[in-house]
Structures are given as C-alpha cells and as structure tokens.
Amino acid sequence: MPHALVHEHLEDDVSRLVDNRGSNQAVDDGPHDPQDHLDAVPQQRHVRAREMAPLILTHYTVVSALGKGLSETYEALRNRRSGLRPCDFEDVGITTYIGRVDDVEDVFVDGGSTSAELERFDCRNNRLALLGLQQDGFIQAAIEARERYGAHRVAVILGSSTSGILETEHAYNRRNPATGALPSSYLTSHRYTHNMFSSAHFVRTYLGLRGPAMVISTACSSSAKAFATAARFIEAGFCDAAVVGGVDSLCLTILYGFASLELMSSGPCRPCDENRNGLTLGESAGFALLEKSKHAGRPGAVALLGYGESCDGYHMSHPHPEGTGAIKAMQAALLRSALIPGDIDYIHLHGTATRSNDSIEDTAVHSVFGPSTPCSSTKGWTGHTLGAAGVTGAVIAAMCLTRGFVPGTLNTTRIDPILSSHVMLDNREQPVRRVLSNSFGFGGNNCSLIFGTV
Amino acid sequence: MTLYVNGIGTLGPGLADWAGSRAVLAGKSPSYDALPTEPSASLLPPNERRRSSESVRWALHVAQEAMQQAEADAREVATVFASSDGETGVLDRLCTALAAPQRTISPTLFHHSVHNAASGYWGIATGSQQSSTVLACYDSSFCAALLEAAAYVQIEERSVLLVAYDLPSPPPLYAARPLRGGFAAALLLTRNPAPRNLAQFDLALSTDHSQEATNMDDARLEALRSGNQAARSLPLLAAIARQRSTLVRLEYLEDQYVLIRVRPC
Numbered sequence: 001m002p003h004a005l006v007h008e009h010l011e012d013d014v015s016r017l018v019d020n021r022g023s024n025q026a027v028d029d030g031p032h033d034p035q036d037h038l039d040a041v042p043q044q045r046h047v048r049a050r051e052m053a054p055l056i057l058t059h060y061t062v063v064s065a066l067g068k069g070l071s072e073t074y075e076a077l078r079n080r081r082s083g084l085r086p087c088d089f090e091d092v093g094i095t096t097y098i099g100r101v102d103d104v105e106d107v108f109v110d111g112g113s114t115s116a117e118l119e120r121f122d123c124r125n126n127r128l129a130l131l132g133l134q135q136d137g138f139i140q141a142a143i144e145a146r147e148r149y150g151a152h153r154v155a156v157i158l159g160s161s162t163s164g165i166l167e168t169e170h171a172y173n174r175r176n177p178a179t180g181a182l183p184s185s186y187l188t189s190h191r192y193t194h195n196m197f198s199s200a201h202f203v204r205t206y207l208g209l210r211g212p213a214m215v216i217s218t219a220c221s222s223s224a225k226a227f228a229t230a231a232r233f234i235e236a237g238f239c240d241a242a243v244v245g246g247v248d249s250l251c252l253t254i255l256y257g258f259a260s261l262e263l264m265s266s267g268p269c270r271p272c273d274e275n276r277n278g279l280t281l282g283e284s285a286g287f288a289l290l291e292k293s294k295h296a297g298r299p300g301a302v303a304l305l306g307y308g309e310s311c312d313g314y315h316m317s318h319p320h321p322e323g324t325g326a327i328k329a330m331q332a333a334l335l336r337s338a339l340i341p342g343d344i345d346y347i348h349l350h351g352t353a354t355r356s357n358d359s360i361e362d363t364a365v366h367s368v369f370g371p372s373t374p375c376s377s378t379k380g381w382t383g384h385t386l387g388a389a390g391v392t393g394a395v396i397a398a399m400c401l402t403r404g405f406v407p408g409t410l411n412t413t414r415i416d417p418i419l420s421s422h423v424m425l426d427n428r429e430q431p432v433r434r435v436l437s438n439s440f441g442f443g444g445n446n447c448s449l450i451f452g453t454v
Numbered sequence: 455m456t457l458y459v460n461g462i463g464t465l466g467p468g469l470a471d472w473a474g475s476r477a478v479l480a481g482k483s484p485s486y487d488a489l490p491t492e493p494s495a496s497l498l499p500p501n502e503r504r505r506s507s508e509s510v511r512w513a514l515h516v517a518q519e520a521m522q523q524a525e526a527d528a529r530e531v532a533t534v535f536a537s538s539d540g541e542t543g544v545l546d547r548l549c550t551a552l553a554a555p556q557r558t559i560s561p562t563l564f565h566h567s568v569h570n571a572a573s574g575y576w577g578i579a580t581g582s583q584q585s586s587t588v589l590a591c592y593d594s595s596f597c598a599a600l601l602e603a604a605a606y607v608q609i610e611e612r613s614v615l616l617v618a619y620d621l622p623s624p625p626p627l628y629a630a631r632p633l634r635g636g637f638a639a640a641l642l643l644t645r646n647p648a649p650r651n652l653a654q655f656d657l658a659l660s661t662d663h664s665q666e667a668t669n670m671d672d673a674r675l676e677a678l679r680s681g682n683q684a685a686r687s688l689p690l691l692a693a694i695a696r697q698r699s700t701l702v703r704l705e706y707l708e709d710q711y712v713l714i715r716v717r718p719c
Contacts, residue, residue: 152661152710161568168545168627172553175626182626190630196540196569196590212659213707214591214598217540217569225587232605236455238659252552257564309585313577317565325583442565443574445586 051338054303054454055231056296057288059141061132062395064284064382065099069135074399077407078427082381084268084280084411089250094259097268099282099383100250104128109202121202123164123193129203129247132285141289142207145241148295151210155239157230158200158215159222159246161387161441164193166251199247203287211239217387219441220350221309222246223286224390224449228307230290240295245287248387254281261317269353269384271377271409272362272423274416279352282383286391288398297454302398305434305450306337312444319357319440323364326438329446330368333436337450341369344450345430346406348393348437349423351377352384361438362419369421376424380410390447393437397451400432457607458719459653459694461526461642463519465490465512466678466685467635471519478675479688479695485674490636497579505562506575507543512638513572513619514579520615520640524650528580531642532606533573533615535588536599538683539631540569542623572619584612595620595683596639597706600690600714603643604657613644618684634681639691651719653694660703660711667705690714 061069065083066076076083084097107127109118133139145154171186192198200213212233216225223246230242258264258281265278293303310332312325319326334341347369350361358377365375378396385392400406408426409415415423434452462472468486469475477483493515495503503511513535521528544567551559568574570588577586585606591598596618603616619638623631647654668689670676675692678685686704693700693716704712 165545165549168549169552172549175553180626182629187630190627191592195538195592195631197538197592197595201592210708210710212598212601212710214589214595214602216587216589218573218586218588219568219570229587229589229602229605232609233601235609236601236605238601238605252557253548253564253567256552256557256559257548257567260559260561260564262561309587311573311577311583311586313581313583315578316571316574317561328583441570442568443570443586444577445570445573445588 052231052235052306052336054293054305055234055290056293057302057304057398058291058296059136059138060288060395060398061136061138062284062286062392063101063128063132063135064385064392065101065282066381068131070399074403077378077381078405080410080427082268082410084383089255092252092255094255095266096264097280098250099280099385101128101131101283104131107131118206120189120192121198123167125164125199125247125249126202128249128283128285129199130206132247132287133203133206138287139207142243145289146207146209149240151208153211153240154209155211155230155233155242156200156204156209156213157226157242157244158203159217159226159387159390160196160199160215160248161217161219161222162248162251162253163196163198165253166249167193169252203243207243209243218445219443220386220389221439221441221445221447222387222390224439224447225309227304227394227449228309228447231304231307234290234292241289241291243287244290245391246388247285248385249283250281254386263354265353268411269379270411271351271353271379272358272415272419273412274414276353276355276358278354279379280383282385284382284385284388284392286388286395288391288394293454301454302401302451303454305452306333306339308332308336308448310446312446314444317442319360319444321360323360325444325446326361326364326440327367329448330364330436333448333450339434339450341373344369344373344434344436345432346400346435347373347375348397348435349375349377350438350440351379353379359418362421365421371420372422374406374422374424376407376409378407380412390439393439394449394451397435397437400435401451401453404431405429406432455604455608455657457604457655457657458644458647458651459641459655460644460648460650461520461524462652462691463516463640464691465493465516466637472523475691476695479692485672487674498575502575502578507541507566507571509541509543509619509621510572510575512621512636513617514576516638516640517576517615517617520642524642526613526642529582531582531613531615532584532610533576533586533617534599534603534606535570535573535586536595536618537569538590538592538595538620539623541567541571542627546624546627593683593686594706596686597704597712600712601659607643607645611645613642616641616643618687620682620684635678637678637682637685639684639687654717654719656715658713660713661709663709663711665703667711668703690716
C-alpha cells in the first residue's frame with residue numbers, strides 16, 4: 001500500500017487553490033512573491049475561449065549560419081547573403097551544402113563560479129545554445145526577468161529534434177573493441193548532452209531559472225510548439241514568463257538520414273523553384289523571453305498573437321497530400337489570434353525546398369489565404385535547422401515587424417508555375433503588422449505561429 | 455485546476471492492464487514480477503506494427519487501452535506523449551551504422567529515430583489531426599506532461615490523452631541510462647465531468663518542499679517508480695485505484711512539486 005497520503009495542511013492548500021479558482025474575485029496577476037507556495041493559482045481568463053491575450057517577446061535573438069544575433073541576421077537577409085556552404089562538417093562524404101555556424105567549436109561552456117556544474121553540459125548542441133544566449137543581451141534580460149518574477153516563476157521551454165546525439169555518435173566510434181562498452185566519460189555525460197532534456201536543463205541551469213521546464217521534440221515543429229506550450233503555461237498560471245526557443249546542431253544522424261531519404265539537394269536549396277531538388281541542412285539556436293503584455297507591453301512591442309497546432313495523421317515522413325493538417329494549424333492560429341486571413345501581411349513559409357513539401361504547403365497556404373498574401377522561405381539563407389526552425393522563423397518574423405522588411409526567397413530563379421500562392425523572390429521594404437510563420441515536421445506534426453506589434 | 459480521468463491504460467511488470475493494475479495498486483492483490491506480455495498495439499496496421507519499434511508499440515498499446523475504456527473517439531482527442539529517452543533501440547542501430555565505414559542507414563531507421571515516432575504512429579493509426587506534443591524532462595517527464603496535458607485541457611477545452619513510456623536501452627547505451635524496467639501508462643483527461651469518470655483531479659504547482667513526495671510502500675512498485683519516469687505516475691494511479699480522496703505529491707524539478715487532489719467519481 002502507498003503511504004498515508006493525506007497531510008492536513010497540504011489538503012488545506014489545495015482546497016484554497018481550488019476555492020480561488022472557482023471564485024469570481026479579481027486575481028492579481030502581478031509578479032508573485034517567490035515565497036508564496038500557492039503560486040499556482042490559475043489566472044483568471046482575460047479573453048473569450050479560444051482567443052489569447054498577446055504575449056510580448058520582450059527580448060529575442062538567434063544564431064544561425066547567417067551570423068550571431070539580430071544585426072548580423074538582418075544584414076545577411078537584407079543583403080541576400082546566404083549562410084550556406086559546401087559541406088565541411090567533420091569527415092562527412094556527402095555532396096551537399098550545409099548551414100554551419102562558425103566558431104561553435106570554440107565556445108567554452110563555463111559559468112564562472114558554477115562552471116563545474118555547467119562543464120558537464122559541454123557538447124556542440126549546448127555550445128550553440130550558449131552562443132545564442134550570449135547575443136543581444138539575452139542573458140541579462142533573462143536574469144532581470146528572474147529577479148522581477150522570482151526564479152521559480154520563469155519557465156524554460158525549448159524545442160530540439162536531435163539534442164546532443166553527436167556525442168553518442170562519437171562515443172560509438174570509441175567503443176571498447178573487446179566488450180563493445182561505451183567510454184566511461186560518455187556514460188557520465190550522456191544525461192547532460194544527448195538526453196532530450198539536455199538543452200533546457202543547460203539553459204535553466206545557466207540562467208539560474210527554477211520554473212517549469214521541458215524540451216518539446218516533435219521534429220521540425222519542436223521550437224514553434226514551445227511557444228504554444230509556454231503560452232498555455234503562462235495562461236494556466238504555472239509561470240509568469242518563459243524563456244522559449246530551441247536549438248539543433250549538425251550531426252551525422254541528420255546528414256546521413258536525410259541523404260537516405262533522398263531529400264537533400266546537392267547544391268544550396270532553392271525553395272519553391274521549379275527545379276528545386278531538396279533541402280539543405282543547417283543549425284541554429286534561438287530564444288525569446290515571453291511575458292504578459294500587462295507587464296511588458298509598450299507601443300510597437302512584438303507579441304505572440306496566436307498559435308495553431310495539428311497533425312496530419314497520414315505518414316511518418318511525407319505530409320498529407322492535400323495539406324489538411326497544415327490548413328488546420330494555420331486556421332487554428334488565426335482563430336486563436338482573432339484574426340482573419342486578410343489581416344496577415346506576410347507568411348514565413350516552412351519552405352524546405354523538397355518537391356512535395358513546398359507544393360503541399362503552397363496548396364495549404366492558398367486554400368487559407370488565397371493568391372495575394374506575400375509569402376517566402378528563408379531556408380536558402382539558413383538551411384533547414386529542424387527543431388530550431390520554428391524559433392528561427394519566429395525571430396525573423398519579429399525582425400520583419402520591427403524593421404519594416406520582408407525577405408524574399410534566396411537561390412530561387414524561377415518560381416514553380418504549379419504554385420498558386422504569392423511566393424516572393426525579392427526582398428521588400430514595407431510596413432509589416434502581422435506575420436504568420438509555419439513549421440511542419442516528421443510524424444506529420446504542424447505548428448503555425450502569428451506575431452504582430454501591439 | 456480541475457480535470458477528470460476518463461480512461462487508463464498500463465503496461466509494466468505485473469501491471470499488464472488497468473484492471474489488473476487497479477487490484478495491485480489498491481492493495482487487493484499482491485504485486486508480482488512478471489515480464490509484461492508483448493504489447494498488441496492492435497490498432498496499428500500489420501505492416502506498420504511490424505516496422506514500428508518496441509517503445510512505439512508499448513506507447514500505442516496503453517493509449518489504445520485508455521481510449522477503448524472511455525469509448526472515446528481518437529479523432530477528437532489531442533495527445534501529449536512523454537518519453538525521457540525516446541527511441542533508444544533505433545538510436546543504437548543508427549549510431550552503430552554511423553560508426554561503420556559505409557555509414558549506411560535506411561530511410562525507415564532514420565524516420566523511426568525521431569522522439570515523436572509514437573505520436574506519428576498514433577496519428578497514422580487513428581487518422582487524428584488533433585495537436586500532439588511530445589516532450590522530455592528526464593525523470594520528470596511524466597510530471598511535465600501532466601502539466602502540459604492539464605493546461606491543454608483547461609485552455610484549449612479539448613480532451614487530452616497523456617501517454618508516458620520508456621523502455622530500458624539496449625547495451626551499450628543501457629550503461630548510460632540504466633532504467634530498471636519498462637513501463638507505459640496512458641490517461642485520458644477531460645475538462646468536464648462525464649458518467650464514465652474514474653477520478654477527479656484538482657491540480658496545482660507548488661514550491662513547498664516541507665513534505666516528502668508521495669512514493670509507493672510496496673518495495674517492488676517503489677523500485678519501478680523510482681527507476682522509470684513513466685512509472686512516476688504510479689502514486690497517482692494508486693490513488694485512483696483505491697477510490698479514496700487522496701493528496702498526491704509528485705516531484706517535478708528540484709523544488710517544484712505537482713500536487714493532485716484525487717477524488718473518486
């Protein structure tokens with residue numbers, strides 16, 4: 001039999017929580033006292049069911065093959081400078097291009113007085129995560145949020161598809177020839193490197209955050225879905241703010257894996273081109289600090305307005321041929337943000353540049369938005385960064401909103417005539433108020449996010 | 455935050471289904487060690503079942519049991535899958551192949567290696583297009599999934615099937631993560647009460663660490679609970695099985711706990 005479970009004062013606690021939940025009294029949703037263990041009182045709903053209160057991205061940043069941080073990313077997009085290069089990752093013998101981030105190898109995972117605790121996280125994936133955190137004052141912003149709300153009121157919700165699997169790939173090369181055993185140094189670091197929770201564990205440890213945490217791993221929609229879960233956690237009262245985002249880094253698994261699926265282009269990818277012949281893999285890390293507008297809202301601030309999640313229920317590695325799952329995700333995001341298709345100024349496509357993905361996404365976009373809404377894919381700049389593609393798209397969307405800029409599509413010379421959406425080749429300078437960004441993954445897992453200014 | 459349990463599935467040593475588990479967890483029959491039978495996961499088409507990994511079959515087996523018990527329509531239910539270690543059997547084969555000179559891996563091996571393989575197969579088997587979130591939080595994966603599922607039920611106003619599962623890795627990976635035994639559990643959670651409810655949950659996050667987390671008195675069940683994140687659900691399942699109002703305290707992260715007042719329905 002389990003222990004006697006009823007502890008009188010805890011029972012009182014839960015009763016009070018439940019009483020508060022059921023009452024109509026105004027609930028203060030200001031920063032909570034860190035000492036208050038009743039911190040989970042769910043906030044009152046500010047909005048009608050299915051619509052969400054905008055959440056402000058008070059700080060955000062990204063590192064990809066385009067560069068480190070917002071300025072380098074923006075300059076590369078604006079000057080149409082691709083981050084893709086012939087594959088020079090380790091000794092990979094595949095004829096392809098990659099979006100590799102420079103200097104990841106030189107990042108030192110160290111945290112001063114807590115460095116022993118942090119060094120065990122050392123691997124390419126967490127080095128890339130740290131490189132991301134170090135841009136645009138993100139670490140300072142997260143520390144300020146920690147001080148403002150209390151460490152346990154700030155969540156860390158990240159997305160990744162392969163985590164630090166590169167460490168395991170390396171360890172398999174160093175198996176004991178007699179016993180097949182993995183090296184002992186790998187065995188003790190596995191939890192902090194390859195295990196799927198590693199990146200969130202690392203980021204939360206590095207930033208000294210103690211709120212809810214998890215890694216979402218739904219292949220290429222992972223870090224988009226992190227925004228949706230964070231929005232729910234804030235609305236449910238599980239936290240007041242969240243560090244959201246994701247990180248995925250190059251590894252043999254994805255390079256040889258996508259090669260086996262014959263989905264990889266031998267040259268730089270050409271999204272939506274009539275002669276597109278596959279994707280280019282990349283790596284990136286991106287982060288955003290999500291807060292309620294009541295605390296962080298200011299005119300012109302970038303906000304998450306809506307999210308939509310769905311599945312195809314069709315195939316592990318091929319999207320539904322009619323794009324029904326993608327349609328459902330975009331429609332759900334519109335519903336959640338109380339917007340109509342005409343309110344969206346620009347669609348950041350998933351746009352991986354495989355023949356079927358681009359045409360199916362086009363079918364889905366056209367069915368929701370018709371032929372006029374401008375859309376483009378930035379994969380020709382960054383490559384497909386898999387689990388980090390969602391947050392990369394989110395940060396690009398935020399830059400569109402703040403800089404009055406819309407990227408076109410790079411490397412593409414002639415748009416496939418079978419596509420019926422308004423795919424843009426050239427960049428544009430124009431005011432942008434609302435952007436929808438798509439992320440679709442293996443297993444038929446879809447997520448659309450809508451960002452706007454408030 | 456209030457929600458209701460409408461169906462449960464279990465698979466583990468001596469816990470082959472909910473009917474059997476309920477008797478063991480309620481203390482009405484003794485716990486015992488028995489290798490669980492091979493999961494049927496009969497909703498998968500035969501060719502998909504043959505290709506799928508063992509952990510996918512475990513996950514889908516308990517998912518199917520919970521849904522059948524509740525007579526719920528999978529196309530109307532969102533899912534949250536929780537696995538700490540994912541497809542370790544596939545990853546072992548993948549890393550072995552990548553360590554060989556030719557580095558030849560099959561397309562099937564690759565797309566089965568993703569952490570969301572079970573979620574993808576659930577979608578294929580049921581045709582459901584509802585949201586599916588797959589998450590990892592090491593030994594706290596079940597707890598994280600319970601929070602995500604509860605928030606989803608509350609805010610999206612849709613039932614959620616929570617599926618937690620992990621199997622011990624094959625060697626040599628086993629030495630890096632020695633899970634004591636395989637376990638999978640599924641709970642169908644709904645927002646509103648219904649005639650078939652098995653229990654009511656009032657759930658809250660807490661940082662009060664003045665009390666110990668709830669564990670299992672039975673040594674065999676406690677070993678399972680502490681050795682596999684999916685089995686961290688056992689105190690909750692035991693409270694449901696005993697049909698008494700019970701406060702369950704699950705350890706989430708360091709000083710974070712999930713408190714669940716379990717009430718019989």
